[in-house]
Amino acid sequence: xxxxxxxxxxxxxxxxxxxxxxxxxxxxxxxxxxxxxxxxxxxxxxxxxxxxxxxxxxxxxxxxxxxxxxxxxxxxxxxxxxxxxxxxxxxxxxxxxxxxxxxxxxxxxxxxxxxxxxxxxxxxxxxxxxxxxxxxxxxxxxxxxxxxxxxxxxxxxxxxxxxxxxxxxxxxxxxxxxxxxxx
Amino acid sequence: xxxxxxxxxxxxxxxxxxxxxxxxxxxxxxxxxxxxxxxxxxxxxxxxxxxxxxxxxxxxxxxxxxxxxxxxxxxxxxxxxxxxxxxxxxxxxxxxxxxxxxxxxxxxxxxxxxxxxxxxxxxxxxxxxxxxxxxxxxxxxxxxxxxxxxxxxxxxxxxxxxxxxxxxxxxxxxxxxxxxxxxxxxxxxxxxxxxxxxxxxxxxxxxxxxxxxxxxxx
Ligand SMILES: Cc1cc2nc3c(=O)[nH]c(=O)nc-3n(C[C@H](O)[C@H](O)[C@H](O)COP(=O)(O)O)c2cc1C
Numbered sequence: 001x002x003x004x005x006x007x008x009x010x011x012x013x014x015x016x017x018x019x020x021x022x023x024x025x026x027x028x029x030x031x032x033x034x035x036x037x038x039x040x041x042x043x044x045x046x047x048x049x050x051x052x053x054x055x056x057x058x059x060x061x062x063x064x065x066x067x068x069x070x071x072x073x074x075x076x077x078x079x080x081x082x083x084x085x086x087x088x089x090x091x092x093x094x095x096x097x098x099x100x101x102x103x104x105x106x107x108x109x110x111x112x113x114x115x116x117x118x119x120x121x122x123x124x125x126x127x128x129x130x131x132x133x134x135x136x137x138x139x140x141x142x143x144x145x146x147x148x149x150x151x152x153x154x155x156x157x158x159x160x161x162x163x164x165x166x167x168x169x170x171x172x173x174x175x176x177x178x179x180x181x182x183x
Numbered sequence: 184x185x186x187x188x189x190x191x192x193x194x195x196x197x198x199x200x201x202x203x204x205x206x207x208x209x210x211x212x213x214x215x216x217x218x219x220x221x222x223x224x225x226x227x228x229x230x231x232x233x234x235x236x237x238x239x240x241x242x243x244x245x246x247x248x249x250x251x252x253x254x255x256x257x258x259x260x261x262x263x264x265x266x267x268x269x270x271x272x273x274x275x276x277x278x279x280x281x282x283x284x285x286x287x288x289x290x291x292x293x294x295x296x297x298x299x300x301x302x303x304x305x306x307x308x309x310x311x312x313x314x315x316x317x318x319x320x321x322x323x324x325x326x327x328x329x330x331x332x333x334x335x336x337x338x339x340x341x342x343x344x345x346x347x348x349x350x351x352x353x354x355x356x357x358x359x360x361x362x363x364x365x366x367x368x369x370x371x372x373x374x375x376x377x378x379x380x381x382x383x384x385x386x387x388x389x390x391x392x393x394x395x396x397x398x399x400x401x
Binding site: 100 | 192194198251255266267286295298301305370376377381384385395396398400401
């Protein structure tokens with residue numbers, strides 16, 4: 001299995017999260033899997049401008065010159081993408097969300113009926129499973145988690161993928177690895 | 184009544200968000216003494232803290248955005264993060280939303296609607312409601328009998344809001360149709376959208392035969 005971990009932790013003094021990611025990566029490696037880490041902070045990712053050139057002008061390729069295309073390239077080359085972020089005001093960091101907005105070149109503009117709802121056609125034959133590893137805020141409650149998870153489920157369908165897991169960094173690394181069947 | 188409309192579309196004033204809200208604002212301004220200020224996130228990207236200050240000082244705020252990958256665009260999320268210092272404060276403005284998307288069904292917008300309501304509560308802002316509208320990509324290739332109907336609803340919600348300070352629930356409900364589409368309706372509209380919206384643009388750009396290219400293939 002080829003894992004890609006994308007860290008949307010915007011702030012280097014959230015040490016706990018970065019250390020957690022390190023131990024998480026070690027666990028995946030020692031189980032014999034290939035894993036790569038992308039740390040978004042410090043990379044250049046501009047927000048999507050909604051021009052749709054990646055569909056109607058240069059199919060499959062975004063015209064913004066920054067790290068967006070390279071991240072999309074690594075994303076589509078993986079079997080399982082794990083998106084890591086603190087919850088900030090109840091949702092993923094804007095750093096991570098801006099990155100997710102930039103993966104739409106990976107699907108095709110045409111729509112089709114996917115389980116009774118409109119979604120985009122696939123551009124590639126195979127898409128990675130996507131999962132989320134989150135750090136709670138002091139005020140995170142069950143409703144926040146239900147809303148965020150509802151959005152993640154929809155996102156997984158929308159990028160023609162499936163949702164692997166949603167886990168929180170309050171759970172020890174070993175338990176998370178165990179829960180997702182990495183031993 | 185004073186309204187601040189914050190347009191969060193990455194397309195700024197040339198957006199579907201703007202087109203729809205033009206009608207709302209027109210209706211809102213029909214009641215004397217009402218004032219509307221418009222702010223664009225695209226113009227405030229490097230001064231979000233100043234925009235957050237304006238937000239906190241406002242009376243009524245409507246934030247508008249397109250659905251991006253089932254949620255708010257990253258740039259709108261960044262603005263929400265900038266509001267954190269004002270979370271829970273007394274005297275925060277009343278807050279409402281306009282959220283629209285490309286896909287025709289309103290079902291795509293329901294989780295982000297819940298997020299926005301929760302966000303308002305957390306901010307200690309009175310929640311005005313959310314105007315939700317699907318099927319908004321390519322407003323200019325849609326038949327005018329359809330678009331005129333949506334525009335009329337936005338206008339009516341604006342008029343009512345201008346008079347009462349509330350969003351009219353009945354018109355919000357009409358605007359939010361269809362929640363889902365039946366298989367036979369999907370089968371009807373899908374080829375139309377693929378052709379009139381997407382193939383037409385690809386053809387104009389001479390890339391229709393390359394539409395399924397896989398430039399990032401591993
Ligand atoms: C990056 C990106 C992601 C999008 N994701 C969705 C989506 O998940 N669901 C949907 O129905 N429309 C989606 N859309 C379509 C927009 O919501 C739609 O085009 C909208 O009308 C644009 O509004 P604006 O002109 O005000 O920016 C997406 C568009 C872009 C550019």
